[in-house]
Amino acid sequence: YEAALARDSRHPEALNNLGAALCKLGRYSQAEDQFRRAIAARTSYADAYCNLGTVLRLQGRVTESELPLRRALKLKPAYLAAQVSLGTTLLALGRLRDATVPLERALKVAPRDVDAICGLGQIAALEGRFADAEALYKRALDVDSNAHGSWAALARLRRMTPADGAWLKGAEACAKRGLAPHDEAGARYALGKYYDDVGDFKRAFSSYQRANELQKLAAEPYGRGARTRFVDDLIRTYTSETIGGTRAGASGSMRPAFVVGMPRSGTTLVAQIIHSHPAARSAGELAFWPEAVHKHAATLRQGPPDEALTRKLAKGCLSVLAARFPDALRVVDKTPFNSDYLGVIHSVFPKARIIYLRRDPIDACLSCYFQAFLPSLNFTMDLSDLAHYYQEHRRLMDHWRRVLPPEILLEVPYAGLIGAQEEWSRRIVDFLGLPWDPSCLEFHRTERVVRTASYWQVRQPIYKDSVGRWRNYEKFIGPLLELRDRTPA
Known part of the structure; x- marks a missing residue:
């Protein structure tokens, strides 16, 4: 992409593709810049609008993300990726009924779209329909066992037990498959929850530590x-x-x-x-x-x-x-x-x-x-x-x-x-x-x-059991122990 941009710095496809590559690496701010440049070079570029909306949401700027996604769909009404991303954004905004519409529309076109299935699963979970949510997440895994978001979401639905060995095997295999940093982080957080639930605190902390190391790659340093x-x-x-x-x-x-x-x-x-x-x-x-x-x-x-x-x-x-x-x-x-x-x-x-x-x-x-x-x-x-x-x-x-x-x-x-x-x-x-x-x-x-x-x-x-939970991790959390003698704020 950089070679193409060296020849033409306003090449829309090259700018958009470079942004997509940066996004996969978790470099969201830089990706946003490339998508905006692609849109400036071609104002009717639906792919760039879709990618811009997605990367804004990934940065936590959820309210801002809706407009470019709707612009993408105005340019390409049947654009599957934009339908799914819009549904995910509306879900993040708490507009669950609105979110259901584009997600279900996407599934009618592509019944095996993992992101749309997971989006509907999350809506079910947020509404307290945990059995429906579990069925949807398992459906996503039937389509793609690398659907890291589904492994993580299943762990959040309930307290895990040693009987969840099949889940553990699948989640560990998923985490080792060379995922993008943000995606692997999600799998590692889920593994941390499993090990915490079953009382293996050493492995739990190791999983959470790795998850946070990966998550930091996509974040601006804390000032x-x-x-x-x-x-x-x-x-x-x-x-x-x-x-x-x-x-x-x-x-x-x-x-x-x-x-x-x-x-x-x-x-x-x-x-x-x-x-x-x-x-x-x-x-x-x-x-x-x-x-x-x-x-x-x-x-x-x-x-x-x-x-x-x-x-x-x-x-x-x-x-x-x-x-x-x-x-x-x-x-x-x-x-x-x-x-x-x-x-x-x-x-x-x-x-x-x-x-x-x-x-x-x-x-x-x-x-x-x-x-x-x-x-x-x-x-x-x-x-x-x-x-x-x-x-x-x-x-x-x-x-x-x-x-x-x-x-x-x-x-x-x-x-x-x-x-x-x-x-x-x-x-x-x-x-x-x-x-x-x-x-x-x-x-x-x-x-x-x-x-x-x-x-x-x-x-x-x-x-x-959430009170005094930190004692299970005392030997791993040295920087927090300076807070031990402070009155809760």
Whole structure:
């Protein structure tokens, strides 16, 4: 490809093919550049639009990925790869009904398309239809035993046991077949889960370590200095003086509520408990606040929003919630990283309730390390980076404790919730200003779509073996042990 580009630097096919090669190597940012160059060279190039949409999703920029995929389908309505990629993007956006349409359309044309089969399997899993999901994933493996995503997905559907020897044999063979780094990483994460489930912690950690090494190849390096400066700026800018009182344009609505914390700290569990209440709903992880803060970053870096922007943000947020759940008194956004935006959120909704999940720092960090996140969560792929991120997270939350009114912030200890479910469930419901309802204790029976890595766990009763789990791995996780004596943040 580079030889062809040396002769003609605007050769569309060469640019697109080079981008595809870079994508297979996990070099997503560079691949994106090549796809954009291919589109600039030929604005009607459907393949390049499809590849651009796919690589944007792989970088975690899911909202951006929909438009180029729809453009590809406008140019080539029967384009199978674009149908499947669009379905995968809509699935990632939580629009499961919309996602089903292109995926089923693709299967009508190509009944053995593994990606379409797996996409429908993931929809079934997210909806709690685990038997249907298992059947679809096994169907994909019947088509192609190298379908690494299916091996991994089967492991996430339930707790594995030594009786799953056939799965283990197939997954190990798949991981050794010279897959692209990102694909092999998925298989290694799945093997890690198997070995963790059966109590072989040495092999589990080795598998997870290899998975993270591969995952890092596709990620930008985590910038510790940049993260520290970001937290410094928030602490300096959003003080009790700048966000105290009621700002002009602020909404008095208590409809929005927020559940924040480190990833893997129990936010999905709390959201499921709240969603079980007949007057409340969980919207999952909404992109509204991250996107709004990014869009208005230049303004919000200087301080809280002015009256016009405050009104705009309040109206926008309430519109999103009303569109999803028009009858709910409380709608929870459980995006963990909203902890970065609590100063802005409180400025816009000074009465909104915020629930903060505190989990043992080593358990929280280790659970992140064991999870196959997108490359954008680059701090999760290295134990030292995780320790640094946690320390900055704790420093920021200590600040919010000092400057936010105590009546709008409830701290929930994960271990306390696990050990005294009813007590903490009652406190959470009361904090939201709702009457108690016993259905909150039956959260695992609640029907809702769960779009996070916890979709299987939250449909089980409370289990306690996640508390102190890090002790199984103590001899492997030296960089995290410096967090041992810290109070959970």
